[in-house]
Amino acid sequence: MSERSSGRQIPVVVLAGFLGSGKTTLLNHLLHRSGGSRIGALVNDFGAVEIDAMAVAGALGDSTVSLGNGCLCCAVDASELDEYLERLARPSAGIDVIVIEASGLAEPQELVRMVLASELPNIVYGGLVEVVDAAEFDETRAAHPGIDRHLALADLVVVNKIDRVDDPEPVLKTVRDLVDRAAVVPATHGRVDPEFLFDCRPSEERIGQLSFDDLHRDDQEHDAHPHLHAGYDTLSFVSGRPLDPRRLIAFLDGRPPGLYRIKGYVDFGPYDVRNRYAVHAVGRFLRFYPEPWPAGAGRATQLVLIGTGLDTGALRAELDGCVSDGAPHTDDEAGMWGVLRYVQEAEGPAA
Numbered sequence: 001m002s003e004r005s006s007g008r009q010i011p012v013v014v015l016a017g018f019l020g021s022g023k024t025t026l027l028n029h030l031l032h033r034s035g036g037s038r039i040g041a042l043v044n045d046f047g048a049v050e051i052d053a054m055a056v057a058g059a060l061g062d063s064t065v066s067l068g069n070g071c072l073c074c075a076v077d078a079s080e081l082d083e084y085l086e087r088l089a090r091p092s093a094g095i096d097v098i099v100i101e102a103s104g105l106a107e108p109q110e111l112v113r114m115v116l117a118s119e120l121p122n123i124v125y126g127g128l129v130e131v132v133d134a135a136e137f138d139e140t141r142a143a144h145p146g147i148d149r150h151l152a153l154a155d156l157v158v159v160n161k162i163d164r165v166d167d168p169e170p171v172l173k174t175v176r177d178l179v180d181r182a183a184v185v186p187a188t189h190g191r192v193d194p195e196f197l198f199d200c201r202p203s204e205e206r207i208g209q210l211s212f213d214d215l216h217r218d219d220q221e222h223d224a225h226p227h228l229h230a231g232y233d234t235l236s237f238v239s240g241r242p243l244d245p246r247r248l249i250a251f252l253d254g255r256p257p258g259l260y261r262i263k264g265y266v267d268f269g270p271y272d273v274r275n276r277y278a279v280h281a282v283g284r285f286l287r288f289y290p291e292p293w294p295a296g297a298g299r300a301t302q303l304v305l306i307g308t309g310l311d312t313g314a315l316r317a318e319l320d321g322c323v324s325d326g327a328p329h330t331d332d333e334a335g336m337w338g339v340l341r342y343v344q345e346a347e348g349p350a351a
Contacts, residue, residue: 009284010040010089010291011126012098014279015199018140018147019104021131021147027101027188027296033194035290040088040095042081074105081114097126097198107146109153116285127155127260127282130182130198131190134171135164151178154285156185156196156260163188169183182283183260183308185232192250196260196306197234233310242269249338250288258310261288264303266345269324279303290344 018022024043031039032052089100100115107336108128115125130150133140137159140146151157156173162168168186176184185192243267252262262281266288275290276299305315 007027009122009124009280010095010098011198011280012085012100012123013100013126014100014108014115014128015131016076016106016108016111016128016150016154017104017131017158017160018133018144020136021104021133022158023104023131025102026129026131026187026192027099027162029063030099030194035194037198040093040098042084042088042100044097063284073096081111082118082120085115085118085123086120089120090317091122091274098123101302114133114341123346124280124287125282126198128153129156129158129307130154131158131160132171132175134159134162134168137171137174148178151175151182152180154179154182155285156183159184159186160190161188162186176243178298179257181257183232183258185195185308193232199263200230208252212249232306232308233312235305235310235312235315237264237316239267239300239301239319239323240299241326242267242271242299242324243301243314243322244324245271245336245339250280251318251322256307256310259305259307259315262303263307265301266303266337267299267301268339271332277339283327286342288339290343 002022008151015023025040049347056096087093087099088095100111108130112128115123130153133153133310156178159168159175160174172184172186178327183196185196241267248266260283262279266277266279266280268277269301272290274292276293278289278291280287280289281337303311
């Protein structure tokens with residue numbers, strides 16, 4: 001069942017960065033390469049409108065979105081954010097992901113705080129993406145030292161316009177030194193593979209609020225700019241044996257820098273024989289969503305990990321170490337407590 005029909009949560013991505021860093025260019029790029037996903041956008045703190053990414057990509061301006069039947073430009077303050085998110089996330093809109101493009105002078109942590117504090121049941125935090133202008137980074141940072149704080153809060157940093165500097169490595173190194181475990185991706189003209197932020201081409205099988213789509217499709221079939229996927233690493237992990245919840249939580253709590261997204265289903269075996277657990281992690285944010293096993297479905301753990309600079313061999317070994325040794329744990333009441341800490345509105349221990 002798809003997210004649209006099942007009521008699953010829609011990721012809300014906060015897109016921030018100083019004036020001229022390339023936020024709108026990056027957003028337009030995502031719209032062009034959405035693969036058919038519908039993107040809802042709150043743009044530059046001004047207006048909310050549903051965007052059919054394949055139909056109006058490129059029509060997005062700094063403060064307005066021009067559609068065939070008119071233009072919407074509304075002032076948005078903190079008290080109105082939930083109102084617009086609710087509008088965009090209603091099932092009839094068919095939105096797959098919402099992107100909030102902050103103004104160049106905004107405090108992104110405030111937007112993140114509001115998204116995390118939202119009481120809307122059908123949205124979930126999708127990460128803070130901070131865009132940096134590689135060519136102007138040193139000057140901008142000197143004039144606006146608050147940028148260091150923004151980078152420390154980011155889940156993903158896009159170092160944009162690397163084509164405008166002779167050697168991007170010094171800027172990349174400085175950014176990596178300033179971030180706190182965030183993934184850092186170099187880019188030109190805002191070209192970041194959208195699979196890094198959200199899944200394209202919604203399918204019948206969903207992973208949490210994201211599709212378990214083919215992450216390794218041939219980009220050359222869809223875009224004139226192949227090899228965007230070269231900027232990040234992916235690891236697929238499948239186990240026919242249940243995972244031990246304590247070991248998995250220890251792995252997730254200690255996940256390495258650069259590991260931006262984790263999505264998938266987890267089988268905890270005798271700890272909860274009725275449910276599989278959809279998992280959604282972005283940056284430091286983590287949620288589990290228990291749901292009944294589909295009738296006739298094979299029971300297995302399926303995970304996809306996405307990030308930059310990952311030691312995929314070491315990650316696979318750590319995940320292998322999370323596989324249960326087969327010993328019965330049905331009487332271990334505390335075994336799932338670590339998982340249930342990350343279950344939104346958990347009603348009680350799994351059974």
